[in-house]
Amino acid sequence: MSSHPLESIFHPRGTALVGVPSDPNGPGGSGGFLTSIMEQGYHERFGLYPVNPKATEIAGLKCYPTLLDIDAPVDHVISLVPARVVPTLVEQAIQKGVRSIHFFTAGFSETGDAEMAQVERTMVKRLTDAGIRVIGPNCMGLYVPGVGLAFMGGFPKEPGNVMLISQSGANAGDVVHNLGRRGARFSKVISFGNGSDLRAHHFLDYAISDEQTEVVTAYIEGVQDGRKFFEAVKRLAAVKPTILLKGGLTGAGARAAHSHTGSLAGSTQVFDAMCRQTGAFRAETMEDLHDLTIAVTTGLKRVKGRDVALVGGGGGFAVLSSDSLAREGLDLPPAPQELKDALHEFMPIAGTSANNPFDTNMSTPELSERALRIVARGPFDVVIATPSFDRPQRGPDDEPLDTEAKRKHALEAAEKAAEQFGRLQAETGVPFIALMRDRGASPEVADRFAQEAYRRGVAVYPTIHRAARAVAGLLEWRERRAGLPEIV
Amino acid sequence: MSSHPLESIFHPRGTALVGVPSDPNGPGGSGGFLTSIMEQGYHERFGLYPVNPKATEIAGLKCYPTLLDIDAPVDHVISLVPARVVPTLVEQAIQKGVRSIHFFTAGFSETGDAEMAQVERTMVKRLTDAGIRVIGPNCMGLYVPGVGLAFMGGFPKEPGNVMLISQSGANAGDVVHNLGRRGARFSKVISFGNGSDLRAHHFLDYAISDEQTEVVTAYIEGVQDGRKFFEAVKRLAAVKPTILLKGGLTGAGARAAHSHTGSLAGSTQVFDAMCRQTGAFRAETMEDLHDLTIAVTTGLKRVKGRDVALVGGGGGFAVLSSDSLAREGLDLPPAPQELKDALHEFMPIAGTSANNPFDTNMSTPELSERALRIVARGPFDVVIATPSFDRPQRGPDDEPLDTEAKRKHALEAAEKAAEQFGRLQAETGVPFIALMRDRGASPEVADRFAQEAYRRGVAVYPTIHRAARAVAGLLEWRERRAGLPEIV
Numbered sequence: 005m006s007s008h009p010l011e012s013i014f015h016p017r018g019t020a021l022v023g024v025p026s027d028p029n030g031p032g033g034s035g036g037f038l039t040s041i042m043e044q045g046y047h048e049r050f051g052l053y054p055v056n057p058k059a060t061e062i063a064g065l066k067c068y069p070t071l072l073d074i075d076a077p078v079d080h081v082i083s084l085v086p087a088r089v090v091p092t093l094v095e096q097a098i099q100k101g102v103r104s105i106h107f108f109t110a111g112f113s114e115t116g117d118a119e120m121a122q123v124e125r126t127m128v129k130r131l132t133d134a135g136i137r138v139i140g141p142n143c144m145g146l147y148v149p150g151v152g153l154a155f156m157g158g159f160p161k162e163p164g165n166v167m168l169i170s171q172s173g174a175n176a177g178d179v180v181h182n183l184g185r186r187g188a189r190f191s192k193v194i195s196f197g198n199g200s201d202l203r204a205h206h207f208l209d210y211a212i213s214d215e216q217t218e219v220v221t222a223y224i225e226g227v228q229d230g231r232k233f234f235e236a237v238k239r240l241a242a243v244k245p246t247i248l249l250k251g252g253l254t255g256a257g258a259r260a261a262h263s264h265t266g267s268l269a270g271s272t273q274v275f276d277a278m279c280r281q282t283g284a285f286r287a288e289t290m291e292d293l294h295d296l297t298i299a300v301t302t303g304l305k306r307v308k309g310r311d312v313a314l315v316g317g318g319g320g321f322a323v324l325s326s327d328s329l330a331r332e333g334l335d336l337p338p339a340p341q342e343l344k345d346a347l348h349e350f351m352p353i354a355g356t357s358a359n360n361p362f363d364t365n366m367s368t369p370e371l372s373e374r375a376l377r378i379v380a381r382g383p384f385d386v387v388i389a390t391p392s393f394d395r396p397q398r399g400p401d402d403e404p405l406d407t408e409a410k411r412k413h414a415l416e417a418a419e420k421a422a423e424q425f426g427r428l429q430a431e432t433g434v435p436f437i438a439l440m441r442d443r444g445a446s447p448e449v450a451d452r453f454a455q456e457a458y459r460r461g462v463a464v465y466p467t468i469h470r471a472a473r474a475v476a477g478l479l480e481w482r483e484r485r486a487g488l489p490e491i492v
Numbered sequence: 493m494s495s496h497p498l499e500s501i502f503h504p505r506g507t508a509l510v511g512v513p514s515d516p517n518g519p520g521g522s523g524g525f526l527t528s529i530m531e532q533g534y535h536e537r538f539g540l541y542p543v544n545p546k547a548t549e550i551a552g553l554k555c556y557p558t559l560l561d562i563d564a565p566v567d568h569v570i571s572l573v574p575a576r577v578v579p580t581l582v583e584q585a586i587q588k589g590v591r592s593i594h595f596f597t598a599g600f601s602e603t604g605d606a607e608m609a610q611v612e613r614t615m616v617k618r619l620t621d622a623g624i625r626v627i628g629p630n631c632m633g634l635y636v637p638g639v640g641l642a643f644m645g646g647f648p649k650e651p652g653n654v655m656l657i658s659q660s661g662a663n664a665g666d667v668v669h670n671l672g673r674r675g676a677r678f679s680k681v682i683s684f685g686n687g688s689d690l691r692a693h694h695f696l697d698y699a700i701s702d703e704q705t706e707v708v709t710a711y712i713e714g715v716q717d718g719r720k721f722f723e724a725v726k727r728l729a730a731v732k733p734t735i736l737l738k739g740g741l742t743g744a745g746a747r748a749a750h751s752h753t754g755s756l757a758g759s760t761q762v763f764d765a766m767c768r769q770t771g772a773f774r775a776e777t778m779e780d781l782h783d784l785t786i787a788v789t790t791g792l793k794r795v796k797g798r799d800v801a802l803v804g805g806g807g808g809f810a811v812l813s814s815d816s817l818a819r820e821g822l823d824l825p826p827a828p829q830e831l832k833d834a835l836h837e838f839m840p841i842a843g844t845s846a847n848n849p850f851d852t853n854m855s856t857p858e859l860s861e862r863a864l865r866i867v868a869r870g871p872f873d874v875v876i877a878t879p880s881f882d883r884p885q886r887g888p889d890d891e892p893l894d895t896e897a898k899r900k901h902a903l904e905a906a907e908k909a910a911e912q913f914g915r916l917q918a919e920t921g922v923p924f925i926a927l928m929r930d931r932g933a934s935p936e937v938a939d940r941f942a943q944e945a946y947r948r949g950v951a952v953y954p955t956i957h958r959a960a961r962a963v964a965g966l967l968e969w970r971e972r973r974a975g976l977p978e979i980v
Contacts, residue, residue, distance in 0.1 A: 170808070171808065172806065172807055172808020172809070172811070173806070173808070174805065174806025174807065174808050174809050175806070175808035175809060175812070176808075178809070178929070223808060225808070225811055249812075251808060251811035251812045251815060252811050252814075252815065253815055254814065254815045254818035254819060255818060256814040256815070256817060256818040256823070256824045257811050257812070257814040257815035257818060259814070259824075259847075260807075260810045260811045260813075260814040260824075260849050261811045263807075263847055263851075264807030264808065264810060264811055264851070265807065289812070289816070289957065290812055291955070291957075317662065318660065318661070318662025318663070319660055319662065319748075319751075319752035319753065320658065320659065320660020320661070320662050320663035320664075320711060320713070320739060320752065321660070321662050321663060321666070322748045322752060323660070323713055323739035323740050323745050323748045323749045323752055324663070324737075324739045324745070324777070324778055325748075326740075326742065326744040326745040326747070326748040327739060327740065327741055327742045327744070327745035328777070329744060330742035330743060330744040330745060331742060335744065336744045336747075336748075338747075359747075359751055361748050363751075363752070441666070446935075447934075447935030447936075448935075467779070469777060469779075
């Protein structure tokens with residue numbers, strides 16, 4: 005384990021939720037912290053303490069009137085109290101000897117109110133002078149699946165290798181939900197809001213030495229210490245893939261950012277220049293952030309050139325896909341004659357093409373295997389293919405399958421297709437991309453395929469456009485890192 | 493009913509599938525035609541005749557050795573036989589007196605083989621001389637939900653107001669599946685492949701007089717009669733919204749199109765100029781085609797200006813969304829003071845913003861209703877909002893709900909939210925867009941919301957980027973139609 009000074013805030017052995025509502029499922033949402041942490045099983049390993057003077061038990065846990073009534077050590081406090089109660093809580097936290105405090109509580113500097121900004125500065129100084137680190141205010145705090153902290157329900161329980169730093173809690177939640185459904189897992193996720201004490205550069209710095217973290221992705225609205233941020237990105241991006249998305253780069257976006265986190269505008273040019281100078285990825289949209297994260301955590305990260313082989317999906321799809329790839333600066337070089345001959349050996353002429361894009365018959369796993377293996381031998385930097393799921397309508401006894409049996413078969417077929425892509429990528433050494441388009445496979449089956457493929461190191465994208473952007477983004481990143489150590 | 497000469501091909505009262513495999517669920521796929529048509533219930537209203545000399549019954553239907561053995565009138569033939577058998581089938585079709593024949597059969601002019609191109613010309617001349625219209629070859633043919641024809645499973649059974657013309661069967665299938673899941677329904681869908689007889693301009697022409705069709709969308713790879721196509725688009729686009737997507741506009745795309753349908757390349761400039769001169773929409777991608785179709789078939793079609801109100805979704809989401817809207821040339825004007833005051837009456841300050849974007853508390857249907865109603869009174873051309881679903885975790889008896897009860901509640905909540913958006917749009921006269929983002933709602937619940945909202949005339953988009961493109965596309969289309977009659 006790293007000995008970074010921030011390490012301890014990610015391993016609290018006792019956590020108090022101060023101001024948790026007596027009905028955690030009631031309206032308002034702040035009860036979600038308690039249920040989300042319990043869903044992760046934190047309370048089965050460490051002390052979890054609801055604090056609310058109006059209850060004696062919440063969600064089966066003993067509830068305490070104040071933080072000071074807890075008869076056990078508390079490392080971490082989650083503040084759900086209104087802003088006016090915060091000064092009292094600050095004093096109690098110091099007295100209790102906690103190590104960190106996360107303020108979900110909002111209504112401070114982000115309101116633009118000078119008095120509340122002063123209250124924020126005072127409370128942060130009081131806490132940090134006492135050696136307590138502050139996350140927030142106005143944020144969702146920590147998701148640490150290895151320990152059991154979480155700020156929304158439905159987050160994966162298993163830890164992973166992606167660290168996410170976000171100035172927006174909702175955006176952090178969207179990233180975890182969306183990337184989680186695509187198979188990615190997280191080391192630490194931090195929503196830090198106003199960043200009154202701990203802010204982006206602290207967490208970027210921590211990520212350098214955190215062994216669990218292999219890739220860092222960040223959503224930033226305003227940079228509070230420009231020089232420190234730049235230096236932290238530079239150090240981190242030299243050793244780990246670092247993906248940055250900056251909100252507020254247009255006039256309208258900057259106005260919204262100012263009212264959200266009190267952040268001041270930056271310009272596209274400045275941010276772009278920073279990404280170029282540090283060797284970080286610049287995501288232009290939230291989809292980019294997701295897709296680049298998938299790219300650098302799968303075999304796709306090894307892609308070295310622009311020559312794409314596109315397999316399957318139908319003729320019209322091949323045409324539009326070729327347009328999409330070309331618009332992102334990628335090429336579809338024609339297939340060498342020997343490759344065409346090998347494909348023709350088992351391909352009917354009708355409705356299929358043995359050239360690139362290869363509109364070959366992929367209707368069974370066997371045909372798919374054979375076609376993909378031949379194509380991967382060609383002069384291509386990456387193979388993009390639509391998986392084919394074998395979906396029998398009848399069982400071994402030739403009886404029509406019922407809905408549940410069909411569902412089970414479809415899930416198994418999805419797993420087999422994922423296994424096939426993973427195996428082919430491993431055996432041929434060529435990066436594969438699987439396109440999981442919205443083509444009638446149920447969302448459950450599509451998710452199962454994406455997760456199983458990801459687990460085997462295969463990147464899955466929902467559209468050719470997004471796959472093309474991810475490949476182009478990787479290549480551009482690699483070009484601009486000339487001179488820096490190769491890290492993927 | 494229109495008396496257009498093509499009308500009869502959409503109303504065959506007897507259909508023969510020649511060459512249907514004896515196991516329609518076996519490998520190869522051509523058996524899908526029979527099962528898809530039966531799924532639509534065609535055989536319960538009209539004569540459906542499988543033809544295969546090796547079977548006496550297929551899928552419970554009497555099977556005939558040849559077309560001529562059918563002891564009833566046959567209007568429409570679907571040819572699933574190999575190309576070499578086609579000359580025999582052509583003579584039988586003439587003898588049987590059918591009105592139209594659709595060749596799924598491929599292997600003709602699209603192969604680039606001069607001899608097979610000649611075979612195609614000969615067979616088409618023989619058929620058309622006998623008064624039989626030809627669809628294809630190398631295509632999926634017809635989906636006419638009002639009658640019960642279909643070429644893939646899982647297509648909606650109810651007819652609608654969208655006609656789709658596609659040079660690619662797979663693309664047509666994707667459009668039906670995707671737009672179908674979003675609530676759209678179709679009048680006629682035609683995949684016409686090589687277009688050896690009937691081609692784009694015939695169907696565009698038919699669409700003008702087809703009362704069922706209110707909107708036309710087309711995927712085109714190559715235009716065979718440039719002048720006729722242009723004139724047909726011009727006539728149609730003057731009276732009905734017409735959305736065109738051209739594949740093969742890049743070098744790589746043009747090569748793929750040539751091998752797919754034998755089409756020759758067009759240039760982006762020429763196609764763009766045609767759309768401008770005729771007043772048609774130009775879709776740049778398949779997503780655009782979907783999204784513009786949703787736009788012109790919902791209340792969104794009435795949007796007149798660039799001033800957007802954005803409501804809900806969280807602060808970070810508001811920031812990135814503002815950037816997305818601004819990049820598409822849309823504005824987020826600040827809210828007038830009286831509107832802000834009205835919102836402040838029931839909004840806590842913490843973590844929310846009463847300016848545009850409005851990061852208001854939308855956690856219950858009541859709060860959502862109140863906020864949206866106030867915002868819709870403001871000086872905005874369109875309101876974009878993320879619906880909030882009320883999702884109780886406990887029943888009226890305060891017992892935790894089981895999975896099935898939660899699912900039912902979530903579906904009901906989705907329906908209520910859709911109803912709310914539909915009602916507010918109708919009452920306020922302001923077009924609403926609902927964003928149905930991928931935020932933990934199950935796909936079933938998300939689909940239910942999208943379909944119910946669409947049914948009530950509300951456009952739903954999966955991302956702000958796509959919503960912004962749809963609005964910008966509508967406004968551009970309206971601008972370029974200056975001088976043409978207003979048709980939406």
